[in-house]
Amino acid sequence: MLRQMSRFFRSCGTRVYSQYLNNSYIFQDPNLNDPPRILITGSLGQLGVEVARFLRDIYGRENVIMSDIIKPRKEVFNDGPYIFADILDFKGLQEIVVTHRIDWLIHFSALLSAIGEQNVPLAVRVNIEGVHNVIELAKQYKLKLFIPSTIGAFGPESPRNPTPNITIQRPKTIYGVSKVHAELLGEYYFHRYGLDFRCLRFPGVISSDPPGGGTTDYAVAIFHDVLRTGRFECYLRPDTRLPMMYIKDCLRALWEYMVTPAAKLKRRVYNVTAMSFTPEELAATIAKYVPEIKVTYRPDSRQQIADSWPQVFDDSAAREDWSWHHKYDIDKMVTAMIDDIRRQYN
Numbered sequence: 061m062l063r064q065m066s067r068f069f070r071s072c073g074t075r076v077y078s079q080y081l082n083n084s085y086i087f088q089d090p091n092l093n094d095p096p097r098i099l100i101t102g103s104l105g106q107l108g109v110e111v112a113r114f115l116r117d118i119y120g121r122e123n124v125i126m127s128d129i130i131k132p133r134k135e136v137f138n139d140g141p142y143i144f145a146d147i148l149d150f151k152g153l154q155e156i157v158v159t160h161r162i163d164w165l166i167h168f169s170a171l172l173s174a175i176g177e178q179n180v181p182l183a184v185r186v187n188i189e190g191v192h193n194v195i196e197l198a199k200q201y202k203l204k205l206f207i208p209s210t211i212g213a214f215g216p217e218s219p220r221n222p223t224p225n226i227t228i229q230r231p232k233t234i235y236g237v238s239k240v241h242a243e244l245l246g247e248y249y250f251h252r253y254g255l256d257f258r259c260l261r262f263p264g265v266i267s268s269d270p271p272g273g274g275t276t277d278y279a280v281a282i283f284h285d286v287l288r289t290g291r292f293e294c295y296l297r298p299d300t301r302l303p304m305m306y307i308k309d310c311l312r313a314l315w316e317y318m319v320t321p322a323a324k325l326k327r328r329v330y331n332v333t334a335m336s337f338t339p340e341e342l343a344a345t346i347a348k349y350v351p352e353i354k355v356t357y358r359p360d361s362r363q364q365i366a367d368s369w370p371q372v373f374d375d376s377a378a379r380e381d382w383s384w385h386h387k388y389d390i391d392k393m394v395t396a397m398i399d400d401i402r403r404q405y406n
């Protein structure tokens with residue numbers, strides 16, 4: 061249905077794709093009549109598969125090229141262009157950009173917070189050297205470059221409730237350090253070379269796809285475990301408050317930000333969020349729909365990471381500058397996740 065509607069909008073050239081994503085206003089996308097060619101790196105992770113599907117619905121299957129260093133599932137491979145791209149191989153990336161006439165680069169390859177701590181040298185290579193490569197590539201070929209950042213780009217010295225767009229950033233994970241590096245380098249290339257760099261600091265993103273080893277992963281795992289077994293053991297304390305966002309809001313945020321005219325942007329790095337909750341509050345909301353749920357708590361090393369992260373994220377700058385607004389609160393997200401995951405297991 062979504063595909064049919066977007067094809068219809070594209071074929072009419074009406075540029076009102078988001079009218080049915082978001083009834084409250086019409087979001088103008090100047091790219092629909094001349095769709096950009098988009099490369100997504102690290103596209104087989106939690107966000108990449110969903111972002112590719114979303115952008116293909118808007119811009120057409122052939123215009124969105126998924127890439128990663130791992131072998132795709134058959135459904136992903138059959139769904140549109142998929143190629144091997146190692147972000148540590150600069151020449152290989154150049155070849156892809158030239159051969160596929162890339163206009164936008166969405167750079168998702170990364171080692172997330174918990175995984176990064178287990179292999180710091182690899183995280184330095186993937187998260188820092190990888191960014192050096194894509195940023196030079198984007199400059200050379202005049203690409204619009206999106207690199208996501210995270211609540212993990214803040215640390216214990218940052219104000220945690222709320223955490224403003226501009227404040228102290230002294231993260232204590234290699235993941236956070238590499239994201240601050242990407243934010244600063246992107247801003248620098250924007251000021252120095254006019255690179256169209258765009259960055260959103262996402263909170264924990266909740267979707268039914270398997271997460272990649274971050275500290276907010278419990279908010280995805282709880283749905284799978286509870287719907288399969290009725291039980292969940294949480295690796296964070298029950299009162300650990302963290303900012304979160306449902307995948308549909310995340311996709312819409314990314315796209316709306318990418319098509320916002322540069323003149324409207326007062327900065328290149330924006331906080332975005334939708335809600336903030338604790339494991340206890342999430343479990344209580346799920347219990348409204350699955351009353352037999354039983355959750356136990358056994359904090360591990362991820363607790364220390366979570367304790368240094370924002371509890372409530374201030375995204376007022378995004379709301380003011382490009383009209384960001386979320387549509388999913390905790391109740392709406394929980395019902396959507398339960399529906400999604402029940403469908404997966406049935």
Ligand SMILES: NC(=O)c1ccc[n+]([C@@H]2O[C@H](COP(=O)([O-])OP(=O)(O)OC[C@H]3O[C@@H](n4cnc5c(N)ncnc54)[C@H](O)[C@@H]3O)[C@@H](O)[C@H]2O)c1
Nearest residue numbers: 102104105106107146147168169170208210262264265272
């Ligand atoms: N998922 C979240 O909740 C969240 C929140 C904030 C920010 N982000 C950011 O969004 C991006 C995507 O996150 P995700 O959750 O999909 O991550 P993920 O861990 O699920 O996926 C990352 C992908 O990067 C790939 N990769 C690793 N090394 C590579 C290399 N050398 N070359 C090419 N690809 C390589 C992996 O194979 C993997 O598929 C990341 O940059 C992450 O920091 C995610």
